[in-house]
Amino acid sequence: MSETTTYTVVGMTCGHCVASVTEEVGEVAGVTGVDVDLASGRMTVTSDGPVEDAAIRAAVAEAGYQTT
Numbered sequence: 001m002s003e004t005t006t007y008t009v010v011g012m013t014c015g016h017c018v019a020s021v022t023e024e025v026g027e028v029a030g031v032t033g034v035d036v037d038l039a040s041g042r043m044t045v046t047s048d049g050p051v052e053d054a055a056i057r058a059a060v061a062e063a064g065y066q067t068t
Contacts, residue, residue, distance in 0.1 A: 002032065002048055003048075004045070007043045007056065007068075009021055017063075021043065024062050025056060028056060030049055030051045
């Protein structure tokens with residue numbers, strides 16, 4: 001059963017920012033989809049089971065941004 005979690009990412013200003021966040025979060029084990037909206041900063045993460053919140057936040061930080 002898939003699960004969906006929503007985060008707000010701060011600091012993104014362009015499409016490249018979105019691509020960086022999407023790539024890093026997409027590499028987290030269990031993540032099956034990442035949808036990032038630049039205008040709102042909203043990021044929806046779909047996974048095939050529970051994924052650690054800390055792992056998602058760390059991936060966003062690795063891309064150079066923060067979650068709220």
